[in-house]
Amino acid sequence: MSSETHADPTAGDTEPILTVENLQTAFYTDRETIRAVDSISFDVKRGETVGIVGESGSGKSVTARSIMGLIDSPGRIMPGSSIKFQGQELTELSDAEYRSVRGSGIGMVFQDPQQSLNPVYTVGNQIRESLKINRGITGEEAVEEATDLLEAVGIPDAKRRLDEYPHQFSGGMRQRAVIAMMLACDPDFLICDEPTTALDVTIQAQILDLLKDLQEERNLSILFITHDMGVIADIADRVNVMYAGQIVEQAPVEELFANPKHPYTRALIDSIPGEHSRKEGLETIEGEVPTPNEPADHCRFAPRCPKAFDACENVPPQHVSVSDEHDHTAACLLYPEDLTESHRVEKHLSLANDDTEGDT
Amino acid sequence: MNRGLYLIKRLLLAVPVMLFGLTLSFLILYLGPIDPVGTILGRQATPEDIRQLRIQLNIIYPNGEPVPLWDQYLRVMWDLFTLEFGQSWTVQRQTPVIDLIVGRMPATIWLGFWSVLIALFVGIPLGLYAGLRANTYRDYFASGFGIIWRAMPNFWLAVILAGLITAGGALDWYKDFIVTTTVTGTPDVLNNLFTLYHVFEGIPLLEALAIPVPNLIPMAIAFKWILPAALVLGSSSMGNEVRIGRTAVLESINSKYVDTAKSKGVSGRKIIYKHVGRNAIIPLLPVIMGEFYLLIGGSVLVEQVFGINGLGNLFFRSILGPDIPLVMALVFIFVIIQVTVNIVQDLLYTYIDPRISLEDTQ
Numbered sequence: 001m002s003s004e005t006h007a008d009p010t011a012g013d014t015e016p017i018l019t020v021e022n023l024q025t026a027f028y029t030d031r032e033t034i035r036a037v038d039s040i041s042f043d044v045k046r047g048e049t050v051g052i053v054g055e056s057g058s059g060k061s062v063t064a065r066s067i068m069g070l071i072d073s074p075g076r077i078m079p080g081s082s083i084k085f086q087g088q089e090l091t092e093l094s095d096a097e098y099r100s101v102r103g104s105g106i107g108m109v110f111q112d113p114q115q116s117l118n119p120v121y122t123v124g125n126q127i128r129e130s131l132k133i134n135r136g137i138t139g140e141e142a143v144e145e146a147t148d149l150l151e152a153v154g155i156p157d158a159k160r161r162l163d164e165y166p167h168q169f170s171g172g173m174r175q176r177a178v179i180a181m182m183l184a185c186d187p188d189f190l191i192c193d194e195p196t197t198a199l200d201v202t203i204q205a206q207i208l209d210l211l212k213d214l215q216e217e218r219n220l221s222i223l224f225i226t227h228d229m230g231v232i233a234d235i236a237d238r239v240n241v242m243y244a245g246q247i248v249e250q251a252p253v254e255e256l257f258a259n260p261k262h263p264y265t266r267a268l269i270d271s272i273p274g275e276h277s278r279k280e281g282l283e284t285i286e287g288e289v290p291t292p293n294e295p296a297d298h299c300r301f302a303p304r305c306p307k308a309f310d311a312c313e314n315v316p317p318q319h320v321s322v323s324d325e326h327d328h329t330a331a332c333l334l335y336p337e338d339l340t341e342s343h344r345v346e347k348h349l350s351l352a353n354d355d356t357e358g359d360t
Numbered sequence: 361m362n363r364g365l366y367l368i369k370r371l372l373l374a375v376p377v378m379l380f381g382l383t384l385s386f387l388i389l390y391l392g393p394i395d396p397v398g399t400i401l402g403r404q405a406t407p408e409d410i411r412q413l414r415i416q417l418n419i420i421y422p423n424g425e426p427v428p429l430w431d432q433y434l435r436v437m438w439d440l441f442t443l444e445f446g447q448s449w450t451v452q453r454q455t456p457v458i459d460l461i462v463g464r465m466p467a468t469i470w471l472g473f474w475s476v477l478i479a480l481f482v483g484i485p486l487g488l489y490a491g492l493r494a495n496t497y498r499d500y501f502a503s504g505f506g507i508i509w510r511a512m513p514n515f516w517l518a519v520i521l522a523g524l525i526t527a528g529g530a531l532d533w534y535k536d537f538i539v540t541t542t543v544t545g546t547p548d549v550l551n552n553l554f555t556l557y558h559v560f561e562g563i564p565l566l567e568a569l570a571i572p573v574p575n576l577i578p579m580a581i582a583f584k585w586i587l588p589a590a591l592v593l594g595s596s597s598m599g600n601e602v603r604i605g606r607t608a609v610l611e612s613i614n615s616k617y618v619d620t621a622k623s624k625g626v627s628g629r630k631i632i633y634k635h636v637g638r639n640a641i642i643p644l645l646p647v648i649m650g651e652f653y654l655l656i657g658g659s660v661l662v663e664q665v666f667g668i669n670g671l672g673n674l675f676f677r678s679i680l681g682p683d684i685p686l687v688m689a690l691v692f693i694f695v696i697i698q699v700t701v702n703i704v705q706d707l708l709y710t711y712i713d714p715r716i717s718l719e720d721t722q
Contacts, residue, residue, distance in 0.1 A: 068623055095628065103625030110623075115616035119715055120638045130624045165714040178620065185624055 016043035017189055017221045018067070018085050024078035025059075025066045032293040036062040036075070038245035039296065044189070049215065049222040051236030051253070053229060053268070057289045059245040060225045061111075064193045067223070068108050069098040085189065104134040107182035111194040113174035117166035123150075123177045124162030130184035149180040153210060172203035176210065183214065189221045196231060208235050229272050233257060238327075241265050244300040245292040250319070251328040261322040261330040263305045299333065307334060311345045318351035363707065370706070374699040381695040382440060385688065386433055394682045396449050417449070436688060445689040450681035451674070457689045460674065466550045468670035471593060471663070472655045474586050479594035479601060479651060484644065487605020491640070492632065494610050503606055510599025514658055518592045518665040525588060538584070546669040547585055552578045589666045593658045597651045604647050608640035615639075642713050649705040656694050 025037040037059045044050045052060050065071055067083055069090065083090040085105060093101065102108075110116040117126060127146040131137040137145055143162065150158035153176040166174055175195060182190060192211065196204040212235065215222060224235055232239055232253065239256050241249040241264065249262040260266045270283040287304045299305070302312035312333055319329040320336055333344055397413050398405075414420045418427055418435060439446060445457040452460060483506070490502035524531040554572035612618065613636050621635050659672030671690065678686035709716045 070619060070622060099625050099627060101625075102623055106623075108620075108623040110616050110620060112616060116620040118617040118621070118635050118639070120642075120713060121634075122714075129621075129626065133625050167715050181620075181624065 015046060016084075017046045018044040018083070018223070020063075020067070021082040021084070023063065023066060023081045023083060025062050025071055025075060025081070026078055027075045029074060032291075035245050035292045035296070037066060038292055040240075040242070040245075040247045042240050042247060042250065044221050044223055046188075046221055047215065047219045048237045049211075049224055049235055051232040051239040052223065052225045052242055053227065053232045053239060054242035055227060055289050057244075057291075058242040059292070060227075060242055061193055062245075063242070064108065064191045064223065064225055067191060068102060068106060069093070069095075103130065103185035103187065105187060106189045106191060107185050107187035108191040108193065109175070109178055109182055109195045112198050113171055113178055113195075114198065116178050117174060117181075119166055122163050122165055123169065123181075127162070127177075127181045127184050130181050134185040146180075146184065149184055150177070152183070152214070153177070153180045154206070155180070172199055172206065175199060175203075175207055179207075179210065179214070183218075187220070189223070191223045191225070193225045194227070195224075197226065197228070204231070211235065229268055241268070244289050246296065246300065246331065247319075248301065248332070249328075249330040251323070252326055255323065255326045255328050259323065259328070261328070261335060262301075262332045263307050263334070264301050265330075267304075267306075299331075309333070309341070311341070315345055315348055316352050318348050318355070320347070320351070363710070367703070367707070370703045374703070377699055378692075378695050379437075382437065382688065382691060383433075385691045386436060389682060389684055389687060390429060390432065392682075394684075396682055396684065399450050399681060400453065436684075440688055440692050445692075446685040448678075448683055448686050450683045451677050451686055457686050460686065461671065461689060461693070464669055464671050464674045466553075467546050467668050468659055468663070468672060470550060470553075470582060471586055471589055471659060471668065471670060474583065474590035475592075475594035475655065475658075476597075476651050478587075478590055479598035480648065483598035483601030484605050487602040487644075488609050488637075488640065490602065490606040491609025491613065494606070499606070503602060506599045506602025506606075508599070509595045510603065512595060514592060514596065515661055515665070517595055518589070518662050521588050521592055522665055534588075546667075547582065550582055553582060589662050589668060592665075593655065593662045594651070597647070597654055600647050600650075601644065604644055605640065608643045609636060612636045612639040638712065642709075645705065645708060645712060649701055649708075652697065652701045656697070 020043065021041045023037055023040050024035065027034040027036055040059075040063065042050065042052075052063060054060050062071070062075070066077055066081075067085075067090070071077060077091055081091055085101065088101070090098070090101065117123065124143070124146055127149060128138075128142045131142045131145055146162055147158045150161060155161055155173060155176055161169070166177070169177060175198075179195075190211075195211075196207050199207065208231065211222065211224075214220060222235075224232070226232055236253050238250070238252050240247045241256075241262065243264050249256070249260070249265045251259075251261075256265065257269065260269050264285075267283070267285045271285060273282055285304055290300060290303070292300060296316050298314055299308070299312045299317050302308040305312065315333060317331040317333050319331045322328050322330045322335050322337070333348055336344065336347070339347065396417065397410055397419070401409055401413060411420070411424075415422050418432060420426050445461075447453075448455050448457055448460055486502050486506065490499045490506070493499045521531070523529055525534050552575060554574055556570035556572055558567065558570045613632075618631055618635055621631050626635070656672075659670060660676050661672070662668070663670045663672040664676060671693075674686070675690050677683070678690065681687075
């Protein structure tokens with residue numbers, strides 16, 4: 001701990017600001033337990049953008065809400081999960097302690113800008129609220145700061161627009177206002193949960209550029225969640241591919257698109273509309289994401305996987321390195337490629353056992 | 361459009377509404393099987409008395425010809441709009457209508473005031489409470505309470521409650537609780553609720569102004585007396601407020617802007633009173649304002665059961681009369697109250713919800 005605070009400032013660039021380890025978030029209903037996030041681990045370094053990509057229902061948003069401490073009953077973060085933010089363990093915090101992390105530590109931009117601003121207060125009022133809570137700025141100074149923030153996110157005539165209500169803003173403007181509101185908290189880390197999904201493509205590109213600029217200016221770390229592979233390719237430095245509550249592949253963004261290893265990642269990339277889909281029709285992945293209501297003792301993608309074999313049904317795949325040069329892992333029984341099938345299965349089984357032993 | 365202009369426009373539009381309401385009441389009364397002359401004079405009346413009274417009530421001309429309906433209609437309407445309410449026919453013969461109404465007003469205002477207030481101060485907090493603790497036993501208890509109050513009809517509840525208190529039922533103790541009071545009839549304390557202090561004695565013009573200071577003991581007695589009736593009159597509104605309040609809070613608390621506010625680090629308490637509270641009031645506004653509709657209709661019934669000498673009771677008796685000048689004057693007042701409440705509600709909306717504007721949509 002203490003060595004971290006005294007660390008060399010240049011070394012800080014590679015140190016993770018957020019480390020998620022073995023995060024499990026489950027929802028308990030009368031009928032079943034849904035393991036919406038099932039033992040995922042990843043980290044985000046200072047000033048970097050990490051993407052989480054996956055289909056609807058893969059647990060992306062629950063991951064974000066778990067980090068923000070916004071999981072409500074009947075949901076629960078399971079014991080053994082760890083979310084470390086700047087060295088502080090978040091899962092053990094009380095409500096009041098969490099409040100001091102939210103805003104000034106971690107900010108979050110939600111998917112739908114139509115609904116994430118309170119309709120009965122002016123945009124200025126809501127930005128000033130952020131300023132007051134997180135930075136103690138009030139009065140005339142707050143108005144000026146709020147004006148600067150709106151200008152920083154590219155809203156023209158900012159002074160006048162502070163006194164307008166959210167419904168007087170267009171969709172893209174509203175998302176800019178939400179981003180300004182989060183920047184007003186001066187966070188070190190920003191979670192963007194599908195911030196561009198509700199916007200049309202040109203506005204989407206503007207918002208992505210805005211986020212990139214802000215990241216550069218403020219050395220922000222960003223966790224960017226989306227289902228859009230194109231957006232991920234544009235903004236992320238490193239990518240986690242999520243499927244049914246688990247991360248199935250982790251890689252730097254160029255590596256992921258150049259050498260996708262997991263069959264699911266490949267299928268996702270193949271289903272991006274492009275030159276070849278014009279001729280042969282769009283590739284799709286048959287079926288849909290299963291509800292993760294059973295323990296992970298098998299590969300959850302197996303029923304939809306074109307390369308599945310018998311062992312996929314009863315061996316839980318573990319993350320193994322799939323590249324010599326890059327930090328690239330995939331959780332699939334097809335890897336490591338240089339081993340025979342039975343050796344691979346054995347390796348995954350022994351890794352899985354090590355894991356459970358480590359837990360107890 | 362600014363609010364002043366809007367107000368003027370709404371006031372002008374209120375005139376046809378009033379005309380319509382009054383015309384309808386006039387037609388229902390005059391086309392119905394009424395015989396005010398018979399009611400006033402009784403069976404022993406001589407034909408000459410009857411003739412004289414008919415002329416006096418403007419039913420026939422002195423030459424014996426009947427006055428056509430449109431002529432009667434125009435006279436009645438003209439009198440109303442020039443605020444000439446005339447004299448009572450049957451309820452209290454030859455007493456000016458305005459005196460009758462003013463005399464009955466305090467009881468009804470007192471009843472209405474408490475029934476709105478009790479419903480408001482019990483219903484809304486209970487609804488918000490239920491919403492904040494949704495799907496817990498406390499919520500079930502609070503919303504169950506709301507549903508029961510909503511479900512009990514006025515007329516039934518009034519009879520049961522009056523019976524339990526006055527006829528030696530389970531609530532018999534209420535009469536002697538703290539101070540001995542009745543719960544039926546109209547006590548004299550009503551005329552003694554305020555003392556007027558003429559503080560500007562000797563100063564011209566301001567002299568007429570008096571400051572009303574409440575008299576606490578008569579107030580307490582009057583409150584205890586009106587409580588059962590006010591509870592009955594406010595019961596269904598109270599139930600509605602619990603239910604709508606709960607839904608409104610639930611809807612607001614699960615919205616994205618509450619998540620966003622949490623993400624900014626806003627404290628739980630501030631989220632409730634700033635972000636949830638104001639949004640939850642929006643759907644409650646029509647329920648609260650709707651209480652006034654219920655009061656006018658409901659007071660007729662509740663005043664009848666509890667024997668309160670108020671406007672509702674007066675209205676009922678004037679219709680039975682029939683005491684047409686009194687009925688028309690009361691309808692006139694009720695329509696004015698209603699139109700005013702509607703305008704106030706629409707103006708309040710623009711203050712509470714900025715998405716509602718007074719601009720024309722084209």
